[in-house]
Amino acid sequence: MTARVTMRDVARAVGVSPMTVSRALRDDETVNEKTRHKIRQVANDLGYVYDTTAQAFRTQKSGFVAVTLPSINNANFAETFRGLSDGLGASGMQLLLGSTNYRVEKEEELVRQLLTRNPEAIVLTGGHHTDETRALLRARNLPVVEMWDLPTEPLGHVIGFSNAEAMAKLVTHLAESGRRRLGYIGASDLTDLRGAERRDGVIAKAAELGLPEVEFLDAGPAPVSMRHGAQAVSALGANLRSFDALVCVSDPVAFGVLSECRRMGLDVPGDIAITGFGNFEVASVSDPRITTIGVTAREIGEQVALLLEDVFAGNQRDGPRVVDVGSRLVRGETS
Amino acid sequence: MTARVTMRDVARAVGVSPMTVSRALRDDETVNEKTRHKIRQVANDLGYVYDTTAQAFRTQKSGFVAVTLPSINNANFAETFRGLSDGLGASGMQLLLGSTNYRVEKEEELVRQLLTRNPEAIVLTGGHHTDETRALLRARNLPVVEMWDLPTEPLGHVIGFSNAEAMAKLVTHLAESGRRRLGYIGASDLTDLRGAERRDGVIAKAAELGLPEVEFLDAGPAPVSMRHGAQAVSALGANLRSFDALVCVSDPVAFGVLSECRRMGLDVPGDIAITGFGNFEVASVSDPRITTIGVTAREIGEQVALLLEDVFAGNQRDGPRVVDVGSRLVRGETS
DNA sequence: CGGTAACATGTTATCGGTACCAAATGGCGC
DNA sequence: GCGCCATTTGGTACCGATAACATGTTACCG
Numbered sequence: 224m225t226a227r228v229t230m231r232d233v234a235r236a237v238g239v240s241p242m243t244v245s246r247a248l249r250d251d252e253t254v255n256e257k258t259r260h261k262i263r264q265v266a267n268d269l270g271y272v273y274d275t276t277a278q279a280f281r282t283q284k285s286g287f288v289a290v291t292l293p294s295i296n297n298a299n300f301a302e303t304f305r306g307l308s309d310g311l312g313a314s315g316m317q318l319l320l321g322s323t324n325y326r327v328e329k330e331e332e333l334v335r336q337l338l339t340r341n342p343e344a345i346v347l348t349g350g351h352h353t354d355e356t357r358a359l360l361r362a363r364n365l366p367v368v369e370m371w372d373l374p375t376e377p378l379g380h381v382i383g384f385s386n387a388e389a390m391a392k393l394v395t396h397l398a399e400s401g402r403r404r405l406g407y408i409g410a411s412d413l414t415d416l417r418g419a420e421r422r423d424g425v426i427a428k429a430a431e432l433g434l435p436e437v438e439f440l441d442a443g444p445a446p447v448s449m450r451h452g453a454q455a456v457s458a459l460g461a462n463l464r465s466f467d468a469l470v471c472v473s474d475p476v477a478f479g480v481l482s483e484c485r486r487m488g489l490d491v492p493g494d495i496a497i498t499g500f501g502n503f504e505v506a507s508v509s510d511p512r513i514t515t516i517g518v519t520a521r522e523i524g525e526q527v528a529l530l531l532e533d534v535f536a537g538n539q540r541d542g543p544r545v546v547d548v549g550s551r552l553v554r555g556e557t558s
Numbered sequence: 559m560t561a562r563v564t565m566r567d568v569a570r571a572v573g574v575s576p577m578t579v580s581r582a583l584r585d586d587e588t589v590n591e592k593t594r595h596k597i598r599q600v601a602n603d604l605g606y607v608y609d610t611t612a613q614a615f616r617t618q619k620s621g622f623v624a625v626t627l628p629s630i631n632n633a634n635f636a637e638t639f640r641g642l643s644d645g646l647g648a649s650g651m652q653l654l655l656g657s658t659n660y661r662v663e664k665e666e667e668l669v670r671q672l673l674t675r676n677p678e679a680i681v682l683t684g685g686h687h688t689d690e691t692r693a694l695l696r697a698r699n700l701p702v703v704e705m706w707d708l709p710t711e712p713l714g715h716v717i718g719f720s721n722a723e724a725m726a727k728l729v730t731h732l733a734e735s736g737r738r739r740l741g742y743i744g745a746s747d748l749t750d751l752r753g754a755e756r757r758d759g760v761i762a763k764a765a766e767l768g769l770p771e772v773e774f775l776d777a778g779p780a781p782v783s784m785r786h787g788a789q790a791v792s793a794l795g796a797n798l799r800s801f802d803a804l805v806c807v808s809d810p811v812a813f814g815v816l817s818e819c820r821r822m823g824l825d826v827p828g829d830i831a832i833t834g835f836g837n838f839e840v841a842s843v844s845d846p847r848i849t850t851i852g853v854t855a856r857e858i859g860e861q862v863a864l865l866l867e868d869v870f871a872g873n874q875r876d877g878p879r880v881v882d883v884g885s886r887l888v889r890g891e892t893s
Numbered sequence: 894c895g896g897t898a899a900c901a902t903g904t905t906a907t908c909g910g911t912a913c914c915a916a917a918t919g920g921c922g923c
Numbered sequence: 924g925c926g927c928c929a930t931t932t933g934g935t936a937c938c939g940a941t942a943a944c945a946t947g948t949t950a951c952c953g
Contacts, residue, residue, distance in 0.1 A: 227909090229908095229909060229910085229912065230909070231909080231910095239932075239933085240933045240934080241909090241910080241911090241933095242910095242911075242932075242933060242934080242942075243931085243932060243933075244910095245909095245910065245911060246911090246932090249911095253930075253931065253932090254931075254932085255930085255931060256934090258931085258932090270697050271672060272673055273674045273910090274674065274676065274696075274879075274908095274909055274910070275614055275674040275675050275676075276611065276614050276615050276620055276675065276676050276908095276909085276910095277908075277909035277910040277911090277938095278909080278910055278911075279611050279615075279910095280611050280614075280615040280908085280909080280910075280938055280940095281613055281909075281910050281911050281912085281937080282563075282910085282911070282912085282938085283938065284950065285611055293605055294639060295630065295636045295639055295640065296633055296636035296640060298631055301630045301631035301636065302631060303629060304630055305630065305657070306656065317654070317671075317675070318655070319652070319654070320653070320655050322640070322643065339607060339608045339609065339610040340610050340611065340652070341609065341611050342611075362605050363607075433930050437833075448839055449839045449840065449843040450839060450842070450843055453843055475839070478840070478843065478844075479843050482843050482844055482845045485845050486845055503812070504783055504784045504785060505784065505813070505840065507785070508784040508785055508813065508814050508817050508822050509813075509817055510817045510821055550765055562939090564938095564939060564940085565939070565941095566939080567932055574902075574903090574905095575902065575903050575904080576939090576940080577902075577903060577904080577940095577941075578901085578902055578903075579940095580939095580940060580941060581902090581941090584941095588900075589902080590900085590901060590902090593901085593902090608940095609939060609940070611936095611938095611939085611940095612908095612938075612939035612940045612941090613939080613941080614940095615908055615910090615938085615939080615940075616908055616939075616940045616941050616942085617907075617940080617941070617942085617949065618908065621894075626914080642910075834935090866898065885904090
């Protein structure tokens with residue numbers, strides 16, 4: 224339980240001022256190289272550990288970038304996080320992660336909590352937020368990035384894509400392959416706004432193409448995954464045959480749907496087509512491979528990292544950056 | 559770019575001292591309720607945001623718990639993180655997450671970085687660390703939790719299970735069902751030490767039961783997932799037939815193996831048995847369901863949270879806590 | 894009405910770095 | 924030897940909250 228070793232202690236041991244130690248440990252060129260070396264060595268010997276908290280306090284720069292994700296247990300968001308984390312590693316920024324469980328109210332609470340840590344930027348997933356969240360963020364003069372969406376009223380920078388447009392590609396593809404009776408499987412209303420956008424995209428495109436009304440099959444509150452897809456299908460029972468295509472909110476759901484359809488004796492894609500979203504690993508490994516939408520999850524994270532580096536370096540003065548990273552149809556064997 | 563609103567400003571506006579504001583905002587009962595209310599309101603009106611950095615600095619308590627995970631993109635670790643995060647939510651602790659990519663050297667770097675943030679506890683995945691990491695942690699008088707393993711020389715508390723023992727259950731099960739020619743599919747040596755423990759567990763138990771030597775099929779450096787499992791199998795080609803059971807390091811790998819086996823025309827489990835590890839969602843949803851080892855990923859996180867709450871509350875004085883959460887065989891349809 | 898306990902609020906110093914400015918030292922030209 | 928500049932180092936105050944202690948205020952007693 225000995226007292227903490229501080230720069231003062233190191234300074235005394237070396238015989239210089241704390242200021243010189245501070246400079247030396249930050250590799251300030253103005254400190255004589257021999258002195259720097261000596262200081263580093265003594266610091267090491269004494270078991271000195273730099274106190275980032277004190278630095279953050281004094282400089283009023285926390286070295287934090289706050290990030291909110293709907294769920295950490297989602298391969299796509301995890302990839303985005305990795306891209307962001309790796310991309311930001313060089314700049315010495317630490318990520319502060321919070322998970323919203325797909326709820327804007329939870330997001331608000333999180334943002335409130337994260338802001339008390341003085342992050343130097345905040346990255347939000349999606350473009351839907353409570354008014355209070357928007358107010359909180361606007362009040363701060365803080366770089367904000369929204370990702371995974373193209374919000375109509377962005378809070379700042381945007382690195383995303385259009386969910387509706389992506390779904391339109393799928394619906395067009397299905398219609399061209401002769402499918403007409405579509406069902407959409409996703410999370411309950413209002414629990415996953417990005418999912419709702421996808422559903423609306425499906426409905427709109429189907430209407431535009433003159434297909435019958437798309438039926439919404441509720442898989443329960445977000446997050447929905449493999450088992451929820453399977454359950455939604457088994458709940459349908461014989462009614463399953465009234466569809467010739469099931470459009471799913473994500474690949475895991477689609478995989479659950481696929482497995483259950485096969486258990487029920489349906490031929491995929493013979494009897495019914497299935498599509499997913501996100502180009503998760505399971506889509507390309509499963510047999511048959513699942514038709515899906517490829518989104519560049521990792522790239523989104525990397526782009527956010529690049530953007531933030533520019534922002535921190537002052538190279539992003541000319542207003543917010545808005546990047547549509549797009550999405551692409553990935554044809555599998557389920558359609 | 560107005561200057562930051564501090565407690566001083568709030569104090570001046572209300573006509574009390576900063577100290578009273580500080581107390582009021584922390585809901586100190588000794589502050590008159592009316593005063594407290596007034597202060598909260600004024601703070602709100604002025605757009606005051608509490609500065610946790612300053613608090614952390616002054617109190618020398620960061621409010622952080624550092625966590626290292628091998629990978630964030632892994633459903634099991636993500637679940638553990640969620641359990642930990644949810645469990646710790648009430649205590650107001652913030653998680654500081656770092657990902658080691660299954661490398662102890664990366665872990666060391668991470669630990670070094672995380673320690674500069676003065677965490678109040680650190681949670682490590684696994685029981686393998688570099689000597690330097692061990693030294694760093696021992697030098698600090700910091701609660702340490704190792705999880706997902708039962709280390710022979712724990713650094714502090716342990717919430718885990720025996721990987722070798724879990725694999726022994728699988729091998730016993732396979733042997734009892736008449737399988738003899740086992741292959742083990744996992745990551746390359748030294749890139750995933752927990753995976754190596756699993757492999758050694760398989761080899762040991764197979765030897766004990768008098769089975770032929772287990773062959774190691776290298777799926778590449780960690781992390782390995784679905785596609786690596788599939789690739790390992792397709793690389794085997796016709797040699798695949800020399801096995802009657804494939805033991806995989808994880809369920810995603812097993813799923814890749816399963817899919818590829820079926821693409822190659824093998825009957826599972828008729829021609830070959832397949833087992834996974836972790837009881838991931840894919841194991842129970844896939845058709846056929848995958849035989850696996852159930853580990854209570856979420857519970858591990860929750861238990862760590864409970865343990866830490868006890869530690870913070872001072873209710874864990876009598877030495878380190880070591881909990882074996884165990885594991886169980888989950889019979890699927892692939893064996 | 895003095896005394897005391899219970900309650901409510903204020904004062905001062907401090908956590909460990911670092912911005913800002915001052916100053917010591919050494920080298921060089923004239 | 925002097926002036927000047929470059930290089931290197933030091934002194935002081937401060938970031939915003941709060942622990943520890945001191946003080947003021949009210950209520951109620953005999």
